[in-house]
Amino acid sequence: MTTRTASARYDGLGRDGKGHITSQSGVLDETPYGFGTRFGDEKGTNPEELVAAAHASCFTMALAFALAGAGHEDGKLETTAKVTLDKDGAGFKVTRSDLTLTASVPGIEPAEFEKIAAEAKANCPISKLLTAEITLTHTLD
Template identity: 75%
Template sequence: MTTRTGSATYQGLGKDGKGHVSTQSGILADTPYGFNTRFGDEPGTNPEELIAAAHASCFTMALSFALAGAGFNDGTLETSAKVTLDKDGDGFTITKSALDLKATVPGIDPAQFEQIAADAKANCPVSKVLNAEVSLTHTLNG
């Protein structure tokens, strides 16, 4: 079993507050976040951006391992994720994570690739934890 940690602080309240987020690995260390990094263009990060990066990396790794397990040993996978935050009553809800994949896997049949990619989308741990629509579009270059 693997357990990873992250932490966040928020000083001040509401729009005037300022937060900092850190990860166990130290890759994020007191990285700023807050209202203006989430809804504006102030430098820093935000929860949706972090979820998008986590989903893109999780799916891409799952697909990589699935392709290797199917006997393929060469290729390039590039995935972006767009996480949508919609107004929901007085609050907000993450309603969608749209994965977009550009793949080069020499020698793979497109139908086989589509099945392997769909399985990776459905079964990567981040897809499983999201209570949102998860979609996948892809471009395959042989």
């Protein structure tokens, strides 16, 4: 089993607060996020962008492995995920993740490719995460 971690810190509250994200690998290291990166054009990241990156990369890797498992030896896959954040009452909700795939797999029949791609979409761990149970443990200082 593999466990990966990331942490987020938010200094201040609301629109005036500034957040920073750090990942276990160090790829994200005090990377800024906040109101301006989520709803504006400030430099930094935001949760929806990170979910989109996770979903695009997870699906693409799952598809690459599924195609290899089906005996295909060469190809190129490029996926864009567009994650939508919509108003939900007084808050917001991620309502969808739209995957757009461009692929080149020599020798594959379209029906076989469609079947393998649909299975990869349904079975990649991030697709499953988007419908998973979420738990919370907290401490208040």
